[in-house]
Amino acid sequence: MKKKIAVIGGGIVGSTASYYLAKAGHSVSVFDSGTGQATAAAAGIICPWLSRRRNKKWYRLVSEGAAFYDKLLADLASDGLKTAAYARCGALILGQSADYIQEVHDRAMERREQAPLIGNVAILKGTELKKIFPPLSNVEQALYVGGGARVDGRELTKTLLQATTQFGGTIHKETVSLANDNDGTLAVLMPVGPQKFDAIILAAGAWLPQILQPLGYTVDVRGQKGQLVVLQTEDNDPQNYPVIMPQGEIDLLPFGHGKTVIGASHENDKGYDLQPDASVTDPMLEQAYTWLPQLKDAVTTEIRVGTRAYTSDFSPFFGRVPGLQNCFAASGLGSSGLTSGPLIGYLLAELAQGKESSLPTEDYPIATYVKLVGR
Structure with missing residues (x-):
């Protein structure tokens, strides 16, 4: 009915x-x-299998949520609506120590048994790392997770x-x-x-x-303020680089054709404030320059600000x-x-x-x- x-x-x-x-x-x-x-205001990484959270119900939700994208994109395509908003491009996890990288590797391998969507998992170093992401600098090793994806909300x-x-x-x-x-x-x-x-x-x-x-x-x-920065370089390379997940708060999402998104902040004390704040976004950019120095010459095309929802x-x-x-x-x-x-x-x-x-x-x-x- x-x-x-x-x-x-x-x-x-x-x-x-x-x-x-x-x-x-x-x-x-x-x-x-x-x-x-x-x-x-969001552009995010779909790679939930690496989380340390022990809440099994939450993990089931995000794990099945990641898998649901296949149905969603297929349904849209069947209705004549293809979108470049989502891409399974892989993810690189950066850590401050080899022990951290190994810990995340072991967690991914364990969870891959129940979530094959995780795909290829490997610790990359030297030329292997440069081959998959040539612009990446100041990184000796990283964990590659083939099933990682990015999405422009x-x-x-x-x-x-x-x-x-x-x-x-x-x-x-x-x-x-x-x-x-x-x-x-x-x-x-x-x-x-x-x-x-x-x-x-x-x-x-x-x-x-x-x-x-x-x-x-x-x-x-409650509301939590989040800010991200959209950068544009003159690089027209459509290369589908993996997203970068450093140990810490920010992520780096290359979208190809010179577009890179940096973010996002997690500002509990700002709640529903929607004003861009350079005192927050500038340090985010400085962190990003550490790994992708060429972004120093990029133009900031947009700062997105939104409010996430959290329970206690x-x-x-x-x-x-x-x-x-x-x-x-x-x-x-x-x-x-x-x-x-x-x-x-x-x-x-x-x-x-x-x-x-x-x-x-x-x-x-x-x-x-x-x-x-x-x-």
Whole structure:
């Protein structure tokens, strides 16, 4: 049965959900003002298998999220929408010691048994390293992981929203709020007046508290500011170099044709501030110059600033909002949003259609983080 569904938030979660819902024949309306969206400001590395986090449920989510890209890209291609936003280019892990590199190598080899997508894993030195990434400097050895990938969040969401409209969905660049009729049903408050929907998906990331608090909810989600820098050199080489993951905070993502992305920062004390801050981005660039000195001559074409969503225990959640009929939400994805976001968006679309989630929602319990005051 065709449903009328609202998706609030057009980032990686919302755009994936809206694509699959529209593709399934539902009437989809996406609402997103674009302000501070984490995905639009993000370019990320898809290489979750190396994490030290011991949370098995989180690891399953990001591992299956990385694998989900194959389905997502294949589905888009079948609908005539190919995108260069994603590429499985491999990843180079840099460390401050040989022991660190060996430790990560051993972890990757162990996890490859359950996640063959990891691909080739090898410690590279000297000419082997130069062969795979000639511009790299001041690095004696690195771990190569063949399954590592890069993604431009902004470009991917553009493609997903384009696919949504191709299947009849509509995109509204505006901020909306919700009204509760006290019977568990919701209306979306639009400039033309309140509108009812058969299902509502809240994919607003760090702004989920602002949506639900007026309805009497407390939401354990905080914003974290992230900045990245986009650089452009005169190099027109389309070479698909691997992404670089140094030990520490920043990553380096070469996109070919002279475009390189540096970032991103993790600023807990700045929350929802969306202003570029050179006191943060300049040190990031200085670090990048250590490994890629030619970037000193690059032009800064853009500084992207967005707000990630974190819960107090750094765990993501998704599912039906407690106390509300046919309202579903997700948040708390943090810096792994581009890895797990498409899969979560797909699962929310399944839930909104009355289907079962392939991942147990009790492992990512929304009721732990979204609570109705007085209950």
